[in-house]
Amino acid sequence: MAETAAASTFVERAHKVLGNTKLRGNFRRAMDGLMAKRAAQFADIAAWKSLRARGAAAKRRVLARLPELLEQLEANCTANGIKVHWAETTHEANSIVLKILQDHDARTIVKGKSMVSEEMHLNAFLQKHGIEAIESDLGEYIIQLAGEAPSHIVMPCIHKDKGEIAELFTRHIDGQPYTEDVAELTDAARRVLRSRFAAADAGLSGVNFAVAETGTLVLIENEGNGRLSTTLPPLHIAVMGIEKLVETLDDIPPLLSLLPRSATGQSITTYVNMITSPRKPGEKDGPQEVHLVLLDNGRSRVYADNQLRDTLRCIRCGACMNHCPVYARVGGHTYNAVYPGPIGKILTPQLDGIAVAGDLPHACTLCNACVEICPVNIPIADIMVRLRREAVHPSDSPAVMGAGCKHTATEAAVWAGWKKMYASPALYRMGAKMMQRFGNMMPGGMPLLKEWTSVRTRPVFAKKTLHELAKEQGYSDV
Amino acid sequence: MTPASAYPVPPRPATVYYFGTCLVDLFYPDAGLAGMDLLRREGLKVVFPQNQTCCGQPARNTGMYEEARAVARAQFKAFPNPWPIIVPSGSCAGMMRMHYPELFAGEPDQAEAEAFASRVYELTWFLVHVLDIQLKDKGEPLTVTWHGSCHSVREMGVTDEPKELLRRLSNVTLVENPREKECCGFGGTFAVRMPEVSGAMVTDKVASIEGTGAAQMVTGDCGCLMNISGAMAKSGSPVKPRHIAEFLKERTNG
Numbered sequence: 027m028a029e030t031a032a033a034s035t036f037v038e039r040a041h042k043v044l045g046n047t048k049l050r051g052n053f054r055r056a057m058d059g060l061m062a063k064r065a066a067q068f069a070d071i072a073a074w075k076s077l078r079a080r081g082a083a084a085k086r087r088v089l090a091r092l093p094e095l096l097e098q099l100e101a102n103c104t105a106n107g108i109k110v111h112w113a114e115t116t117h118e119a120n121s122i123v124l125k126i127l128q129d130h131d132a133r134t135i136v137k138g139k140s141m142v143s144e145e146m147h148l149n150a151f152l153q154k155h156g157i158e159a160i161e162s163d164l165g166e167y168i169i170q171l172a173g174e175a176p177s178h179i180v181m182p183c184i185h186k187d188k189g190e191i192a193e194l195f196t197r198h199i200d201g202q203p204y205t206e207d208v209a210e211l212t213d214a215a216r217r218v219l220r221s222r223f224a225a226a227d228a229g230l231s232g233v234n235f236a237v238a239e240t241g242t243l244v245l246i247e248n249e250g251n252g253r254l255s256t257t258l259p260p261l262h263i264a265v266m267g268i269e270k271l272v273e274t275l276d277d278i279p280p281l282l283s284l285l286p287r288s289a290t291g292q293s294i295t296t297y298v299n300m301i302t303s304p305r306k307p308g309e310k311d312g313p314q315e316v317h318l319v320l321l322d323n324g325r326s327r328v329y330a331d332n333q334l335r336d337t338l339r340c341i342r343c344g345a346c347m348n349h350c351p352v353y354a355r356v357g358g359h360t361y362n363a364v365y366p367g368p369i370g371k372i373l374t375p376q377l378d379g380i381a382v383a384g385d386l387p388h389a390c391t392l393c394n395a396c397v398e399i400c401p402v403n404i405p406i407a408d409i410m411v412r413l414r415r416e417a418v419h420p421s422d423s424p425a426v427m428g429a430g431c432k433h434t435a436t437e438a439a440v441w442a443g444w445k446k447m448y449a450s451p452a453l454y455r456m457g458a459k460m461m462q463r464f465g466n467m468m469p470g471g472m473p474l475l476k477e478w479t480s481v482r483t484r485p486v487f488a489k490k491t492l493h494e495l496a497k498e499q500g501y502s503d504v
Numbered sequence: 505m506t507p508a509s510a511y512p513v514p515p516r517p518a519t520v521y522y523f524g525t526c527l528v529d530l531f532y533p534d535a536g537l538a539g540m541d542l543l544r545r546e547g548l549k550v551v552f553p554q555n556q557t558c559c560g561q562p563a564r565n566t567g568m569y570e571e572a573r574a575v576a577r578a579q580f581k582a583f584p585n586p587w588p589i590i591v592p593s594g595s596c597a598g599m600m601r602m603h604y605p606e607l608f609a610g611e612p613d614q615a616e617a618e619a620f621a622s623r624v625y626e627l628t629w630f631l632v633h634v635l636d637i638q639l640k641d642k643g644e645p646l647t648v649t650w651h652g653s654c655h656s657v658r659e660m661g662v663t664d665e666p667k668e669l670l671r672r673l674s675n676v677t678l679v680e681n682p683r684e685k686e687c688c689g690f691g692g693t694f695a696v697r698m699p700e701v702s703g704a705m706v707t708d709k710v711a712s713i714e715g716t717g718a719a720q721m722v723t724g725d726c727g728c729l730m731n732i733s734g735a736m737a738k739s740g741s742p743v744k745p746r747h748i749a750e751f752l753k754e755r756t757n758g
Contacts, residue, residue, distance in 0.1 A: 299641025393654035415567030445571040451555035477699035482734030492533035496552035
């Protein structure tokens, strides 16, 4: 899938999904269910607004002084016995992880869910160096068996139905008979993963929130796999993007209330893990060593721009995906990006550059459904438009890699003509007259009209414009 | 009951400007005129500046800010007096009210843009909150469903106002569409940049409208109207699509 996707555009990839009625049905049902569950959680609109204001404020405060708070986090983690590493690029982050693992002679690692490790393409990197990484989140485990990337940041295998998972398990798990019974399938995965937890040399996890004040890593999860992978192996490596920070422990409750309710419609997750140090003398469990890798990968560039910075408030709940009418039609793989959906449409071009992901901000009708439900109030639509601008304006944007690379002389000329016509009332009225007379005679095969009429009849120019009717009906001009 | 308003309600003016929008001007002038007639019938003087053109949204949404500003400036000139500006489209109203201030941030005419923006009102919102229009239904019994445009709902805060107007028509039964707030897939250039995705969205939208069993679909935005009615015509849908201004005027025989 990944190879064919690499050379294609969003539109081409969407075409494949749109032709797959089963996949479309899977997405539609899943998204409808998630939207209903979330709505039930936030039925009290006033309470939702006030909670969201608290969540957004917590993230906004962090972003107001991120560099300083990161230093505080480092100091407190170090004081607690957690070893902190800084990585500017994903390659650096991968190398740091590899070095730690090699220092410990680790051959297998068990992973809790981490989108940053997806961003790093860590599993493939480790495999090249002879280290096996096993995903322990059920969804991640399933797509690892399938050799796919996640199609959603919270529910990575949401595109698959029971039958597909049953087939995968029969093929990959020894002695596993074909069954679509969900409990039996879960049991099968659990049996495989249990032995892996016990045998792994190291555990690797993401971080939902890191508390600067206390040097605490907060991880939330539903399956217990996160706890097992950060507790059983002797070595724990946590990887996080530098924006996953909060100031104090007091910021955690509103965010813990917002995240799962926005994501899956659960009032709370089953497990909340708070890791503040490696195992201390006399303690019965926990890793002997804990490392934290802080990854930049373009985030400080995003941070430097006042408007784009809001992107970094994201707490990775995925609610924007669940509510996006485009995502619901095409699914996560169509974005060909680690982060799909609305947040991915603004985050990916900023992290990977416009040359790579410049078409993503256009995969959006600016309907604002994502803005309406974002638990930390990110102005996704405004940033989307800003990135469209960055794509066509060469001069104006050190913040985004590849700014201006989608600028074409043709498009510039079209918009110059548009401006001329609409900024000059006399020209506009003349143009409108021409449209009335000749517009309906435009050949159906011409660009734009051809695309439009694939599922719609062509719009018909009226015989008289409103300008003319208003005059005829005696409406004053001044 | 009158719905709660998203922002302060101004006093009733004697004179209002009418901004027709370019789509209305070229494709749905009767809908545009109906809105003006409704306002005039309520005793207001309605001024339609012949020098108006377009709000500039297509350029702004494509990232062409200079071009959008140039076109917006032409509107500042065409609407010089401090009267409210009534717009029969949530999308263009949203552009002018919500996006002009940010589009002109740091520009020499920022204050002018902000003052202009604060005078912009969506038609149905204005009819309900400012005029509290009473409607005498003269039509036959009819079932309709409402399509709320994304920008009306989420930018202009127009949520229940149009439905309130429909409810004031005694012979009209409003049937709710469970997918009422879902985008129809128009999105301006989106419809032609990503025709297939847009096509899937509008096809689903039409199906949800037909699923309500309503005889007519009423909406307040000509972008959505063009998209949905085009898809309905192509598929031979039995539902009749209407702009709310035209619908209200016809029902009340204005």
